[in-house]
Amino acid sequence: MPSQPTLVFLHGFAESREIWTDFTRDFPAHYQILAPNFPGYGASDAPLVDDYSMEALGEFIKKELGRVGASQAVLVGHSMGGYAALAFAEKYPAQVAGLVLFHSSALPDDDSKKANRDKNISFVERHGVEKFMSTFIRPLFANTNEQTMMNERQQLEEMGINTPQASVLAGMQAMRDRPDRTDVLRKATFPVLFIVGKEDLAVTLETSLAQVALPPVSTALFLDSVGHLGFVERPTETRRAVLDFAASVFAK
Template identity: 60%
Template sequence: MSPLPVIVLLHGFGESREIWTDFTRDFPDQYRLLTPNLLGFGTNIHDVRDYSMEAQARYLADYLRQRHVEKALLVGHSMGGYAALAFAERYPDMVAGLSLFHSTALPDTEEKKANRDKNIDFVQRHGVEKFMESFIRPLFAPANRERLIDERCFLEDIGKATPVETVTGALRAMKERPNRTEVLRTAGYPVQFIVGKDDVAVPVESLLPQLALPAESHVLLLDDVGHLGYFEQPEVTRRAVLDFAGRVFGR
């Protein structure tokens, strides 16, 4: 029997692998699911000195090789998508497909870079807990901010448990990441975009030109969804990922 096709789900900034627990609960057993903690997040907090997307890509390559995975579908939420793009740039033969879940191949704008610096300064002055109390809420679409209070608290708790070195290091790494639209343009595998129309972190207008770059592109545009579709529209986004996996693996 051939080994099961592998889906790797990569969490975003201030998150951990726990965000995927409910999302993947009903995934069929025809796939092997891997949900690593990226460097500095969750339980993966020991001896981390480099938080760059390139370091995350190298870590992911080692993580997959240790588990004898030759090729996988990468599903990256937000910063997880940045890490997935860095991985795809360096290890294209290990990528069966790429799903950018509220993520982008563009670098930060100058305005966004300035905001990263402000956030770093805030964290250093006031701590991670205060930062997460203001950071998470705007990531939900306005229609969902009161409806999904438990989910917001869940994410805030994960974020507050993240070391200050990780938060500031990851903010710098996101600020310094390069333009990786060429990865989309040269992708020899299908690419999926899951886009929230109310996403303040990755505005839909900035994504539209990217949708046509891959040779095979699949797009899901979501009304009343911000940056957290796995909570804001879990059934729809789960089905989209599974349908995409079926296309990638011919199932």
């Protein structure tokens, strides 16, 4: 273990590290907080890369931990960030102290989701990122939050619009092609926390229920009136869940 317990916050598709700024602002100072931009996202130093696969993102996580000298960390992955964390955990399980799947899944895309990814890829190729984001972000909120969180919606849309088109296209392809990693959960030598929005259309309640019993040690937080964005839809509850989970992991 590093002298300072490390938490790594991994953003999702067409997001950036900025999704975690408010969420982690008041975390205790004894934690080392990493919230990197994946290559090709946000204000990354390497805005375009050749490989956007989950395996490549897993190697990026490995480099980030090496950069700060952390031998282990709790990984907190939102959506695509969770897919990348699972890829890392598959190859480097000893470096995972704990895993938080924040509206994320170890299951691959089914045929229906793959077809939808292909439709979205075609749409972006024809119409561009800005038009795509005007319809992509809204359904990520629960119905009850769609109108009350217009500022948050606008911020996420702007974040998506500022993502290079090459990253958007390659990111959708990488998510479409990712493998089944439920065995990573079954064989986990680390505890897993699932944060689940009951109105999440991207990672449905049913999808999460099928996985929460797979790890040897797991807990879950199920949230009413929350879609795919619990870090803005219910920040107090989700922040407390992550902090409690981290405290239990590093107390051992």
